[in-house]
Amino acid sequence: MKAMMRxxxxxxxxxxxxxxxxxxxxxxxxxxxxxxxxxxxxVSGTVYGTLLNYKGELExxxxxxxxxxxxxxxxxxxLYIKPVNTINYHQAxxxxxxxxxxxxxxxxxxxxxxxxxxxxxxxxxxxxxLGYTIANDVSIPHSSVYxxxxxxxxxxxxxxxxxxxxxxxELANPDDLDITIHINGELKQQxxxxxxxRPVAELIAEVTSFMTLFEGDTLLVGVPENPPLAxxxxxxxxxxxxxxxxxxxFIITKQPVKENTI
Amino acid sequence: MKxxxxxxxxxxxxxxxxxxKLQLDTGAIVSEDDVVWLPPIVPQTIFALGLNYAxxxxxxxxxxxxxxxxxxxxxxxxxxxxxxxxxxxxxxxxxxxxxxxxxxxxxxxxxxxxxAYNYVAGYTVANDYAIRxxxxxxxxxxxRVKNRDTLTPIGPxxxxxxxxxxxxxxxxxxxxxxxxxxxxxxxxxxxxxPKLIAYLSSFMTLNKNDIILTGTPKGSVDTKVGDTVxxxxxxxxxxxxxxxxxxxxx
Numbered sequence: 396m397k398a399m400m401r402x403x404x405x406x407x408x409x410x411x412x413x414x415x416x417x418x419x420x421x422x423x424x425x426x427x428x429x430x431x432x433x434x435x436x437x438v439s440g441t442v443y444g445t446l447l448n449y450k451g452e453l454e455x456x457x458x459x460x461x462x463x464x465x466x467x468x469x470x471x472x473x474l475y476i477k478p479v480n481t482i483n484y485h486q487a488x489x490x491x492x493x494x495x496x497x498x499x500x501x502x503x504x505x506x507x508x509x510x511x512x513x514x515x516x517x518x519x520x521x522x523x524x525l526g527y528t529i530a531n532d533v534s535i536p537h538s539s540v541y542x543x544x545x546x547x548x549x550x551x552x553x554x555x556x557x558x559x560x561x562x563x564x565e566l567a568n569p570d571d572l573d574i575t576i577h578i579n580g581e582l583k584q585q586x587x588x589x590x591x592x593r594p595v596a597e598l599i600a601e602v603t604s605f606m607t608l609f610e611g612d613t614l615l616v617g618v619p620e621n622p623p624l625a626x627x628x629x630x631x632x633x634x635x636x637x638x639x640x641x642x643x644x645f646i647i648t649k650q651p652v653k654e655n656t657i
Numbered sequence: 658m659k660x661x662x663x664x665x666x667x668x669x670x671x672x673x674x675x676x677x678k679l680q681l682d683t684g685a686i687v688s689e690d691d692v693v694w695l696p697p698i699v700p701q702t703i704f705a706l707g708l709n710y711a712x713x714x715x716x717x718x719x720x721x722x723x724x725x726x727x728x729x730x731x732x733x734x735x736x737x738x739x740x741x742x743x744x745x746x747x748x749x750x751x752x753x754x755x756x757x758x759x760x761x762x763x764x765x766x767x768x769x770x771x772x773a774y775n776y777v778a779g780y781t782v783a784n785d786y787a788i789r790x791x792x793x794x795x796x797x798x799x800x801r802v803k804n805r806d807t808l809t810p811i812g813p814x815x816x817x818x819x820x821x822x823x824x825x826x827x828x829x830x831x832x833x834x835x836x837x838x839x840x841x842x843x844x845x846x847x848x849x850x851p852k853l854i855a856y857l858s859s860f861m862t863l864n865k866n867d868i869i870l871t872g873t874p875k876g877s878v879d880t881k882v883g884d885t886v887x888x889x890x891x892x893x894x895x896x897x898x899x900x901x902x903x904x905x906x907x
Binding site for chain 2: 441443446447464465466467469470471472473474475476478479480481492513514540541542543544545546549550551605606607608609612
């Protein structure tokens with residue numbers, strides 16, 4: 396399938412053909428197994444995340460949404476930012492703060508914006524999408540969502556993303572994609588984007604009604620309920636049907652080193 | 658050193674003050690009115706503080722926080738000096754927030770309070786508008802309240818750290834149509850600049866051109882279409898902004 400990625404020191408996104416089953420990358424005449432490439436994050440703009448966009452996630456809060464401190468269920472999309480220090484890449488390690496035993500794995504479809512989008516109608520959203528990739532929106536587990544969770548979500552390396560962006564035309568329906576998480580080869584979560592409260596087009600239409608998304612920005616559509624937990628040493632693979640797999644290992648580090656961030 | 662980023666005749670320049678005019682990096686002297694003022698820094702991560710002044714927290718009926726209340730902003734929300742911020746048609750309460758903006762000068766992690774100023778490149782003024790109608794109690798204050806296009810004027814000047822002897826003792830003032838509506842001092846911050854830098858860098862790397870908006874003191878008043886809002890910080894600058902209607906903006 397047609398995709399875009401950055402690897403082996405390339406600064407710009409390269410158009411490639413990806414065989415996600417065999418994990419082969421073809422550029423021009425040359426086909427290479429992905430494990431022989433150094434893969435960089437395929438995104439460069441601001442990465443926005445969406446809170447409480449899975450039906451089960453909102454249901455898990457139950458009647459608490461009508462009680463203090465929330466008072467009422469959310470009305471508009473709730474966004475947050477995964478800042479640049481969090482951006483990480485396929486096969487890199489995710490630094491675990493040494494005081495945490497476990498981190499939450501947040502498997503999410505990531506929509507990459509293809510051109511400046513402001514007040515875009517639901518029907519037109521497709522024209523503003525470059526393509527789709529996979530993100531692991533890592534968090535320190537936290538039960539309250541009343542205050543912005545910067546410390547919990549914005550630590551270095553907490554947003555692996557990639558390995559490639561699948562061209563939007565390759566995905567017939569982003570609102571019907573199966574998502575799985577494997578930890579050390581064992582299936583830990585099965586989900587689908589059918590369970591989104593706001594499907595992709597509706598979400599982008601509502602978000603761009605109050606803020607501009609620029610070319611290269613990325614919108615994470617949401618993390619499902621009951622996110623699995625990872626421990627030191629765990630290898631975590633997130634697979635989204637029609638896109639591919641993003642794999643990273645959680646490793647306790649005193650001082651994370653980012654050696655591959657061009 | 659005080660520097661601005663301006664657009665002039667189709668190009669972007671760095672500029673310095675020159676006897677009430679501007680000297681561009683080309684050497685040309687131009688009038689302040691002949692340029693478009695841009696945000697003085699092209700930002701990396703933008704942090705903002707909620708409730709970082711005790712009097713403002715009390716005004717909003719909150720207790721002072723025990724840990725800094727931090728939220729993030731995207732680059733879409735910044736606009737320069739003399740810019741126009743639109744007020745959505747359906748809102749009843751939109752207020753300014755005059756804030757000292759701290760610009761980070763070099764990357765750092767686990768920065769100690771005593772070393773924090775070594776990581777500060779300088780300062781500017783920000784007006785961190787909020788639209789209270791859109792507040793919801795999820796990751797509050799959320800991006801729909803704080804991250805709208807044009808909602809964060811910043812500038813006019815980037816003032817290098819060496820020019821400001823004590824950033825923790827500066828008067829902040831906001832004028833709406835020339836009347837003073839907000840007055841405070843950075844002395845009253847709950848979490849000081851060194852504390853904020855130590856706090857943030859304890860769990861994430863700070864980078865060059867990250868900007869920390871350090872919060873606002875008491876004195877929030879609704880601003881209407883047509884109002885001129887001037888946010889001023891002693892020794893740093895006077896940032897002018899005009900509120901326009903949504904139809905005019907679009």
